[in-house]
Amino acid sequence: MHVLIVEDNPDIIANLFGYLEPLGYTLDVVRNGNAGVARATAAFHDAIILDLSLPGMDGVEVCRTLRQEYRLATPILMLTARDTEHDKLTGFEVGADDYLVKPYSLPELDARLKALVRRSRNEHVQxxxxxxxxxxxxxxxxxxxxxxxxxxxxxxxxxxxxxxxxxxxxxxxxxxxxxxxxxxxxxxxxxxxxxxxxxxxxxxxxxxxxxxxxxxxxxxxxxxxxx
CATH class of the missing domain: 1.10.10.10 (Winged helix-like DNA-binding domain superfamily/Winged helix DNA-binding domain)
Known part of the structure; x- marks a missing residue:
């Protein structure tokens, strides 16, 4: 599975690589929102892990831009430290497919990514x-x-x-x-x-x-x- 990580925290990036790569994931990473839009629209990914708090363009704007301007259908899993209903609803409104609040379980993140990709492919099949x-x-x-x-x-x-x-x-x-x-x-x-x-x-x-x-x-x- 080829996943794009849009995240600026080096410790989180290292944790994601350390856990997901041994499971067979191919990971691509950028560290700000503008680069996230550019990379997501330049190459195919099975899913995107998108941090909400990014330098420059934040995760909400990245998600909105990918969905509304580029019509990108790639599943997006949003990560955030904000655990409020308003933040979650905002993420879903701009096109996020799922939401995890930091700190999160890496096995749960893996399971959610796989579920998103399965759901996406099944929708296309039908x-x-x-x-x-x-x-x-x-x-x-x-x-x-x-x-x-x-x-x-x-x-x-x-x-x-x-x-x-x-x-x-x-x-x-x-x-x-x-x-x-x-x-x-x-x-x-x-x-x-x-x-x-x-x-x-x-x-x-x-x-x-x-x-x-x-x-x-x-x-x-x-x-x-x-x-």
Missing amino acids: SVLSFGELRLDAGTGRVTRAGQLLDLTPTGYKILTALMRAAPTLMTREAVEREVWGDSPPDSDALRTHIHTLRQVLDKPFPYPMLLTLPGTGYRLAAPGET
């Missing part, structure tokens, strides 16, 4: 995803671009689902591999081969490409006018 000309109906397995049915391989379907869920944010190669193969990815050429096959179906018959590659980094979907 819904229709759309981005630009693309429409993916997880209930029927049908994928269309501009109304034309796409004949995807099972792996291509998994890759496209992950990219649509993240769109238009970039997904690293590692993040795509985790979505498709979990913790046991195949050799390094396998993803490249599946991306090539997906691109033949997704882009070749159409006037402009939607599946973009950032060499050495990852992949993302682009809307019309971005290419």
Whole structure:
């Protein structure tokens, strides 16, 4: 699981790394609100741990900006030392998915993160995803671009689902591999081969490409006018 930590307290950061990394988490960290917005919108994360009290832009503003301006759907777990109903309601109103008051239990934080990610993925499974000309109906397995049915391989379907869920944010190669193969990815050429096959179906018959590659980094979907 790839998690972004937006926290300025070095002791808390060290505790989170010390507990979560041995459990298999991949952690990304920034120490202020502006950097949090930039990092959250520049790369795919399964969840965000967001401190309420941050230098510059506080956690409430970060959450509001991600939800309202960027329409980012990544689950957000908010951390705060403020244990009042008003603060919790404010966090939920701006788009936080869950709330933990310091000091908190690290096993509980782990459990809540996993629950948020499960809930998020289940919601996507039960819904229709759309981005630009693309429409993916997880209930029927049908994928269309501009109304034309796409004949995807099972792996291509998994890759496209992950990219649509993240769109238009970039997904690293590692993040795509985790979505498709979990913790046991195949050799390094396998993803490249599946991306090539997906691109033949997704882009070749159409006037402009939607599946973009950032060499050495990852992949993302682009809307019309971005290419």
